[in-house]
Each structure stands twice: as C-alpha cells, then as structure tokens.
Amino acid sequence: MPTVSMTVNGKAVSADVETRTLLVQYLRENLGLTGTHVGCDTSQCGACVVDLNGESVKSCTVLAVQLEGAKVTTIEGLAQGDKLHPMQEAFREHHALQCGFCTPGMVMSAIDLVKTNPKPSEREIREWLEGNLCRCTGYHNIVKAIGAAAETMRI
Amino acid sequence: MTATGIGASVRRVEDRRFLTGRGNYTDDINRPGQLYAWILRSPHAHAAIRSIDTRKAAAAPGVAGVFTGADLESAGVGGLPCGWLIHSKDGSPMNEPPHPVLAIGKVRHVGDPVAVVVAASTAQARDAAELIAIDYQPLPAVVTMAAALAGGAATVHDGAVGNVCYDWEIGDKSAVDVAFKAAAHVTKIDLVNNRLVANPIEPRAAVAEFERSTGQYTLYTTTQNPHVIRLLMGAFVLHLPEHKLRIVGPDVGGGFGTKIFHYAEEALLTWLAGQVEKPVKWTSERSESFTSDAQGRDHVSHAELALDKDGKFLGLRVATQANLGAYLSTFSTSVPTYLYATLLAGVYTTPAIYAEVKSVFTNTVPVDAYRGAGRPECAYLLERLVDKAARETGIERSEMRRRNMIQPDQFPYQTPVALQYDVGNYPASLDAALKSSDWAGFPARQAEAAKRGRRRGIGISTYIEACGIAPSAVAGALGARAGLYESAQVRVHATGSVTIYTGSHSHGQGHETTFAQVVADTLGIPFDQIEISHGDTDKVQFGMGTYGSRSIAVGGSALLKACNKVIDKGKKIAAHILEASEADIEFKDGKFTVVGTDKELPFGQVAFAAYVPHNYPIETVEPGLNETAYYDPLNFSFPAGCHICEVEIDPDTGTLEVVKFTAVDDVGRVINPMIVEGQVHGGLAQGIGQALLEGAVYDGTGQLLTGSYMDYAIPRADNLPNFDVTTQSVMGASNPLEVKGVGEVGAIGSPPAVINAVLDALIPLGVSDISMPATPAKIWQAIDAARSGHKAA
Ligand code: FES
Numbered sequence: 001m002p003t004v005s006m007t008v009n010g011k012a013v014s015a016d017v018e019t020r021t022l023l024v025q026y027l028r029e030n031l032g033l034t035g036t037h038v039g040c041d042t043s044q045c046g047a048c049v050v051d052l053n054g055e056s057v058k059s060c061t062v063l064a065v066q067l068e069g070a071k072v073t074t075i076e077g078l079a080q081g082d083k084l085h086p087m088q089e090a091f092r093e094h095h096a097l098q099c100g101f102c103t104p105g106m107v108m109s110a111i112d113l114v115k116t117n118p119k120p121s122e123r124e125i126r127e128w129l130e131g132n133l134c135r136c137t138g139y140h141n142i143v144k145a146i147g148a149a150a151e152t153m154r155i
Numbered sequence: 156m157t158a159t160g161i162g163a164s165v166r167r168v169e170d171r172r173f174l175t176g177r178g179n180y181t182d183d184i185n186r187p188g189q190l191y192a193w194i195l196r197s198p199h200a201h202a203a204i205r206s207i208d209t210r211k212a213a214a215a216p217g218v219a220g221v222f223t224g225a226d227l228e229s230a231g232v233g234g235l236p237c238g239w240l241i242h243s244k245d246g247s248p249m250n251e252p253p254h255p256v257l258a259i260g261k262v263r264h265v266g267d268p269v270a271v272v273v274a275a276s277t278a279q280a281r282d283a284a285e286l287i288a289i290d291y292q293p294l295p296a297v298v299t300m301a302a303a304l305a306g307g308a309a310t311v312h313d314g315a316v317g318n319v320c321y322d323w324e325i326g327d328k329s330a331v332d333v334a335f336k337a338a339a340h341v342t343k344i345d346l347v348n349n350r351l352v353a354n355p356i357e358p359r360a361a362v363a364e365f366e367r368s369t370g371q372y373t374l375y376t377t378t379q380n381p382h383v384i385r386l387l388m389g390a391f392v393l394h395l396p397e398h399k400l401r402i403v404g405p406d407v408g409g410g411f412g413t414k415i416f417h418y419a420e421e422a423l424l425t426w427l428a429g430q431v432e433k434p435v436k437w438t439s440e441r442s443e444s445f446t447s448d449a450q451g452r453d454h455v456s457h458a459e460l461a462l463d464k465d466g467k468f469l470g471l472r473v474a475t476q477a478n479l480g481a482y483l484s485t486f487s488t489s490v491p492t493y494l495y496a497t498l499l500a501g502v503y504t505t506p507a508i509y510a511e512v513k514s515v516f517t518n519t520v521p522v523d524a525y526r527g528a529g530r531p532e533c534a535y536l537l538e539r540l541v542d543k544a545a546r547e548t549g550i551e552r553s554e555m556r557r558r559n560m561i562q563p564d565q566f567p568y569q570t571p572v573a574l575q576y577d578v579g580n581y582p583a584s585l586d587a588a589l590k591s592s593d594w595a596g597f598p599a600r601q602a603e604a605a606k607r608g609r610r611r612g613i614g615i616s617t618y619i620e621a622c623g624i625a626p627s628a629v630a631g632a633l634g635a636r637a638g639l640y641e642s643a644q645v646r647v648h649a650t651g652s653v654t655i656y657t658g659s660h661s662h663g664q665g666h667e668t669t670f671a672q673v674v675a676d677t678l679g680i681p682f683d684q685i686e687i688s689h690g691d692t693d694k695v696q697f698g699m700g701t702y703g704s705r706s707i708a709v710g711g712s713a714l715l716k717a718c719n720k721v722i723d724k725g726k727k728i729a730a731h732i733l734e735a736s737e738a739d740i741e742f743k744d745g746k747f748t749v750v751g752t753d754k755e756l757p758f759g760q761v762a763f764a765a766y767v768p769h770n771y772p773i774e775t776v777e778p779g780l781n782e783t784a785y786y787d788p789l790n791f792s793f794p795a796g797c798h799i800c801e802v803e804i805d806p807d808t809g810t811l812e813v814v815k816f817t818a819v820d821d822v823g824r825v826i827n828p829m830i831v832e833g834q835v836h837g838g839l840a841q842g843i844g845q846a847l848l849e850g851a852v853y854d855g856t857g858q859l860l861t862g863s864y865m866d867y868a869i870p871r872a873d874n875l876p877n878f879d880v881t882t883q884s885v886m887g888a889s890n891p892l893e894v895k896g897v898g899e900v901g902a903i904g905s906p907p908a909v910i911n912a913v914l915d916a917l918i919p920l921g922v923s924d925i926s927m928p929a930t931p932a933k934i935w936q937a938i939d940a941a942r943s944g945h946k947a948a
C-alpha cells in the first residue's frame with residue numbers, strides 16, 4: 001500500500017492507503033476527520049467539499065494517491081480556537097443549517113465563492129451552489145448567510 | 156418574553172458542533188475491532204431465487220461471514236412488522252404478507268436485500284459479494300397499479316389475491332349520492348400524485364455491537380424514533396427483550412419520514428454483531444438509498460365535487476388507489492387512509508364526503524410516510540378540484556374558497572370524515588396571503604410579463620393538516636398498533652442545572668434549542684444551564700419519536716408537564732424551608748416566594764436542598780428533584796394556511812421560474828420564529844420539488860430509472876425563489892403549550908399552489924391539465940399539443 005503525506009488543516013499527516021482510497025475516505029477513515037461528509041456516489045451533493053490547494057473541490061472525486069504534498073483544509077480547520085470563521089458565524093446567525101449534514105460542504109464551497117467573487121449577487125450565490133444539495137433549508141437562509149458573510153469578509 | 160424564552164429567535168445550540176465538523180452522525184461512529192457489512196441486493200424487480208452459492212465469497216480475503224435469508228430463517232429471525240392494521244369495507248383485515256429481513260425464495264423489487272457479507276473492510280465485503288452466485292428465475296413484474304390490478308396480473312405475494320392489500324372506505328356514501336342528485340354543477344378530476352424519494356442528504360447507516368459478557372446489544376442507527384425501533388426489532392424480529400437492546404439515534408442528517416421505519420438493515424446488523432461477536436458497520440450508498448429507503452406518495456385518484464348554484468360545496472366523492480410497493484413498510488398502511496382521507500373536508504364546510512381507497516402491491520420499493528404523509532396528497536386533490544370548479548363555474552378562485560370556508564365561530568367543527576377541528580381562522584390566513592402576495596395586482600404583473608414574451612400565472616391553495624399525532628385511544632381504535640403519547644424527564648441537578656430527557660428526536664428540527672426555551676421559561680433558569688438529551692434508549696425513559704409534526708405538540712407538552720411536577724415538588728420543599736404553608740408558595744421567574752411577603756428561595760437553592768436534605772420535609776417528601784411525565788393529547792392539532800405561488804413560463808422552451816411564493820401558516824404558538832420559518836422554507840422546497848422537479852420513475856420491468864442525483868432532481872438553490880413566509884397564531888386548543896406543529900405545512904400547501912399557477916399561465920393557451928412534476932419538457936409538450944390541437948403524451 002502506498003504511503004501518502006499531505007498537510008491537512010496545517011498539520012503534516014501521512015497514512016498508508018489502498019490506491020482506490022478517495023480523499024474523503026482518507027480524511028474520514030485514516031485521519032478521523034469526520035466533519036467532511038458523504039451524501040452521494042455520483043459527485044453531485046457537495047457534502048464532501050474541502051479546500052484543496054486553495055480551491056474548493058469535492059473530496060469524493062479525488063484519489064488520495066494523487067495528493068502527495070497537497071494542502072487541504074476541511075471544516076475542522078476553519079475556526080480559530082473558539083472563534084468561528086465569518087462564514088460559519090453567518091450560517092449560525094441566519095439559521096442556514098438544520099440537520100447540519102450538508103453544512104460542511106456548503107460552508108467550504110461558500111468560502112471559495114466569496115474568495116473568487118467578493119460581492120456575489122443573490123443569483124450568483126444560487127448558481128454557485130449548483131453543486132451543493134441541501135434537503136432541509138430550502139436554501140433561503142443559506143443564500144442570506146452567504147451574502148451576509150461576504151460583507152463581513154470584505155471588511 | 157425573555158431573550159431565551161418562548162417566542163424568541165434564539166440561535167441554535169446545536170449549530171456550533173455542526174459548523175465545526177464535530178457532529179456525531181452514525182457513519183462517524185467507529186467501534187474497536189469493527190467489521191463492515193455489504194448487502195447484496197436484487198437486480199430484478201420480480202424473480203424466484205433458485206439457488207444461492209456463497210462458498211467463493213466466504214473464502215474471499217478478509218471475509219468473516221456470508222449470510223442469506225435461509226440462515227436468518229433457521230436462526231428464528233422474524234419478519235419486519237407493519238404498525239397499522241387497516242380493515243377493508245367488508246370488515247376483513249388487510250393482507251399482511253411476510254416481510255423477511257433477507258429475501259426468502261423470491262425477490263420483489265430492485266434493491267430487495269438477498270445476502271450480506273461481513274468483512275474487514277467495506278471494499279473486501281463488496282468484492283466478496285460479487286462472488287456470490289445467485290440463480291434467479293425472472294418473473295413478470297407488476298410495476299404500475301393499473302398493471303397490478305389488471306385481471307391475470309402476476310402476484311407480488313401469493314397470499315394477496317389481485318395484489319390488493321385492502322379496499323377501505325370512509326364517510327357516508329348515500330348522503331353523498333343524495334348531495335350529487337341535488338347539485339347544480341359537478342366538477343370531476345383525475346389526478347396522479349407522483350412518487351417521491353425522500354432523500355435526506357445523510358444516507359442511512361448502522362453500527363451494531365454485541366457485549367459478550369452481558370449479552371447486551373447496542374445499535375447506532377439513522378432513526379427518527381429509537382424506542383420504536385427497539386420495540387419492533389426486539390419484539391417481532393430478533394425476539395430479544397428490550398432490556399438487552401440499546402438503540403441510539405445520534406445526530407441524524409435529515410429524516411423527512413423515511414427514517415421512521417424499522418428497516419431490514421437495523422435488525423440484520425444487530426443480528427450479525429451477535430453472530431460474529433464483533434461490531435459491524437454498514438453505510439448505505441446513495442444509489443442503494445434510492446432502492447432501499449421507503450419512498451413517498453404515489454396515488455392515482457378520481458374525485459367529484461357537487462356544488463349548488465352559488466358555488467357552495469354539497470358533496471365530495473373520492474376514489475384513490477395507493478401504491479404500497481412490494482412490502483408493507485412500518486406505517487405505510489395508515490398513510491393513504493387515516494392520514495389522507497380524514498382530511499378531505501379541508502377548510503371547507505362540505506357536508507357529505509365519501510372516499511374509498513384501494514392499496515396495492517407492486518414490484519417497486521415500499522412506499523411509506525414522506526413529509527406530510529397523506530396530507531399533501533389530500534391537499535393536492537382538494538385544491539386542484541376546487542380550482543377546477545372555480546374555473547368551470549366562473550367564480551373567482553379565492554372567492555370560491557372563501558364562500559365555503561369553516562368560519563371562526565364554528566369551532567369545534569366536526570367534519571364528515573371523523574376529525575373534529577379544535578380551532579382556526581381560515582379566512583384570516585386567506586386575507587393575509589392575498590394581501591401579502593398582492594393578488595389584486597396580478598393582472599398588471601401578468602401584462603408586463605406578456606410584453607417580455609412570458610406567460611405569468613398565479614395559483615392559490617388553502618390547506619389544513621392534522622399534526623401532533625395523536626390521542627392513543629383514537630389511534631388504537633383506528634388500527635394503530637402503538638400508543639402515540641410522548642415522555643419527558645426533567646432531571647434537576649444539585650447545583651440547579653437541569654438535563655432534559657425527551658422521547659422526541661431531533662434530526663434537524665433544533666430541539667436542543669426550542670425545548671430548552673420551554674424549560675427556561677417554565678423553570679426560570681438560565682438557558683445555558685439546560686441540556687437536552689435525546690435519541691438514546693439507555694438514557695431516555697421512553698419515547699415515540701419525531702414525525703407528523705408531533706415533537707413540540709406532544710413532546711413539548713410532556714416536557715411542560717414534567718417541569719410543572721418539578722415546580723410542585725419544589726413548592727413543598729420551599730414551604731418547609733420558608734416556614735410557610737404550601738398553598739402560600741408561588742413560583743415565578745425562577746423563585747419560590749411566600750405570597751405577600753418578601754420571603755423567597757431561588758430555584759437553585761430548592762434543588763440543592765432536595766439533594767442535601769438537611770432542612771427538609773423528609774417525612775412527606777422524598778429527596779431528589781427528578782420528574783418524569785407522559786403526555787397523551789386529547790386531539791390532533793390542526794395547522795392550516797394559505798399558499799400563493801406565482802410563476803413565469805417561457806412558452807417557447809417550457810422553462811419555468813417560480814418568481815414569488817407567499818406562505819401564511821397558522822401554526823399556533825411559535826416557540827422560536829427563526830426555526831419555525833426555517834421549517835416552512837424546507838417544506839416549501841420539498842413541495843415545490845414535488846410539483847416541478849421530482850419523480851421516481853420505473854421502467855416497464857421495474858428498474859428505477861431515477862436512481863441517482865443525476866436522474867432524480869431534488870431542488871437546487873437556483874430552482875427556488877426567496878420565500879415570503881408569515882406565521883399566524885390562532886392558539887392551538889389541543890395541548891397546554893397551544894402549539895400546532897410546523898414541520899410539514901410547507902410540503903402540504905405548496906404543490907397545488909404551484910400547479911394551479913402553472914395552469915393559470917397555460918390555460919389561456921388551451922392547455923387543460925398538467926401532471927406533477929411539471930418539468931419544462933412536459934410544459935412544452937402541453938403547449939405544443941394545445942397549439943396543434945392534439946393531446947399531449
Ligand atoms: S459525496 Fe456527494 S459530491 Fe461528494
């Protein structure tokens with residue numbers, strides 16, 4: 001089994017994996033980082049989104065062995081101690097989560113949106129989220145939260 | 156109102172863990188030495204199993220065991236029970252065919268579990284499962300209800316002749332016949348309520364372990380009601396006493412009904428843990444969910460409404476066929492009967508109603524409760540029918556509804572179909588929604604859209620539903636095999652903080668917040684001194700769980716009752732310490748006071764005295780402060796409201812945009828407005844999804860064509876508008892909190908509002924009907940067919 005080493009949430013990590021291991025499995029099973037979720041097997045739901053080398057990706061679509069030396073940030077790596085990231089804070093403030101299962105992917109994806117487009121319109125937010133499914137919220141409050149977080153993040 | 160009490164939009168307690176990746180969902184749970192199960196499922200909709208050869212699989216690397224239905228049968232494992240007995244018109248009990256945990260002799264739908272492999276990893280279990288050789292003899296499959304009911308159709312179950320589970324009726328047939336004879340006008344409609352897949356984003360999962368030293372089993376499972384699973388699995392399937400079973404429903408990533416039921420995998424995993432004496436884990440893949448989670452809806456109905464010359468409803472006649480799929484899922488039989496036809500009065504004074512429901516077995520995935528369960532099917536039928544009647548008689552659509560509404564002074568209102576509505580104000584919801592949506596200003600918006608080449612339509616529905624299920628005695632008389640009360644325990648700690656154990660289960664609803672608000676208000680203690688615990692049968696005394704919008708109405712009322720018991724006992728303790736008579740003690744704002752004096756004792760001191768009873772009425776009062784209450788409601792609660800939808804259609808492409816959605820819902824007292832609005836949003840998304848996007852489609856051989864997120868369209872952010880949501884509060888009369896329930900209203904009221912809007916846009920083009928989901932392709936075909944003068948496919 002090949003050994004794969006990368007930096008996850010600022011820490012150097014390393015694990016022996018089967019070649020078929022996906023990044024999401026590496027995170028959940030090898031590293032015990034269960035904040036990243038799996039909601040589908042066709043790369044549609046976005047529950048698994050993480051930041052890989054500065055871009056949001058679906059961690060169910062990347063093999064761990066492709067990622068030697070990569071830098072990954074997961075939902076567990078966002079808050080600074082007790083202080084939530086502005087996107088996390090906005091989700092809480094605007095009730096943008098119910099069951100919480102889509103939430104890690106939503107938050108990671110939304111942060112990437114605001115990075116690429118600091119002033120997204122409502123339409124742009126909705127279109128950006130085409131790869132993130134939520135069955136609970138009807139998106140209304142997610143869209144609101146992302147808009148509000150974009151403002152805080154600009155300041 | 157305090158900042159954390161009833162009525163405040165308290166930010167949720169549970170959010171911090173979910174937002175930082177510290178949730179604890181079933182698939183996040185791993186037990187030392189655990190093995191993994193892979194379930195081999197039927198690729199056929201209907202086939203006889205001639206033989207199963209597991210030898211190669213058993214010898215594959217990492218495999219600890221391979222088991223089939225025969226192994227379970229010889230171990231004495233029973234079948235999965237159905238929780239609601241329905242009787243047919245002729246008094247005979249429903250057909251209740253066996254529902255084995257793993258198929259025996261025959262498979263009856265694609266996805267029917269046939270064998271299970273337990274191995275050191277999921278990958279090994281899956282690889283080994285490919286080595287299982289099954290000799291299937293494919294049989295003709297009955298996929299639609301029409302096919303199942305046709306003469307000479309193949310039978311799904313040998314015992315169920317003609318594939319009928321039951322042929323049930325409600326209401327007064329002859330009174331309805333009389334009403335129709337007197338009618339000035341009769342409106343008729345044929346409707347299909349499309350089959351849906353619930354699709355919580357968390358797939359089902361289970362982890363089971365067996366404690367060799369005590370013979371104790373623990374099952375972590377994605378459930379909405381752990382005690383119900385313990386009861387059903389212990390008593391009917393594994394024949395294990397409840398004290399040897401612990402069921403934990405940890406954080407659950409959405410349920411929407413489909414995580415109520417006792418599933419084969421729960422019993423299977425528990426049994427396997429005992430067989431291999433190691434923890435065993437199983438997590439469903441999404442494609443597996445599509446063929447193994449119970450699905451929803453799937454009705455075909457014909458309905459007729461008799462009206463007098465002024466448009467007053469005289470009588471309603473309904474015939475519905477309901478598809479139950481291949482097996483009876485836990486509550487499947489109650490959904491198209493008592494949760495559907497008992498609501499056929501709607502918000503109207505229709506004096507005579509008769510409905511008959513035939514429930515049918517087919518070679519498809521079992522169908523059971525999905526958000527709204529029966530009530531969306533009912534609201535869709537009524538509100539489509541009323542809209543059609545309005546068009547036929549030329550009475551304006553909102554006026555037609557208003558004319559027939561039960562008036563606020565008519566409560567309690569006994570309907571002709573068993574229910575007694577406790578309280579409501581339907582015209583008020585209608586007025587509020589008409590105003591908020593600017594119904595009167597619609598023609599101008601329509602004209603403006605027409606200039607842009609768009610067809611704009613507006614649609615309305617005024618719905619009612621029954622929540623807070625229910626009085627156990629009533630449910631029992633109607634065939635429920637369970638009680639439907641709820642329980643709560645308030646465990647006050649010596650230093651004054653409390654832990655609440657509730658039988659309700661939160662899988663997104665935010666009980667850790669709202670239930671704490673009820674406690675903060677009632678006991679007057681700080682919000683952060685309250686912990687809500689749920690979902691673990693070893694911690695929580697008992698519970699019937701969360702479904703049918705029952706948590707706050709039934710579970711919350713039990714909680715209030717337990718809090719009041721704590722206060723009552725506290726008064727006795729305070730009376731002793733304050734040297735006053737108990738009758739003179741008053742409890743308010745977290746303090747026990749002697750009326751008319753300044754003598755007082757804070758809650759915390761009374762709690763301390765209860766656990767350190769030095770100065771204590773020990774002869775009459777036991778130490779400790781820990782009260783349990785069970786609450787069985789006297790009636791359902793009846794949320795109702797009005798939904799108005801506005802759409803724009805591009806007639807050249809059939810694409811549709813929901814441009815405005817207004818919901819006015821009377822949900823009784825609102826504990827947390829932020830959470831309540833969120834519940835409505837989520838329900839609306841699922842209702843709009845049903846109307847425009849979603850549908851489980853099987854081909855003629857019973858293969859599910861919509862078996863992934865590539866083919867089954869659950870709404871995305873850009874399919875939906877922002878919602879205009881208002882709650883109205885006519886306080887509920889059926890429980891002490893005066894709440895009604897909010898989990899399902901969005902999914903119940905919205906589908907007819909959407910389709911009525913679509914038709915409003917299309918009728919001027921000559922389109923007369925459209926079925927759900929009204930996809931762009933279907934809309935375009937309907938327009939094209941109307942233009943060219945032939946019927947759409
Ligand atoms: S798990 Fe669904 S997109 Fe990755």
Ligand code: FES
Pocket residue numbers: 096097098099100101102103133134135136137356408409663
């Ligand atoms: S919060 Fe449950 S899926 Fe989004």
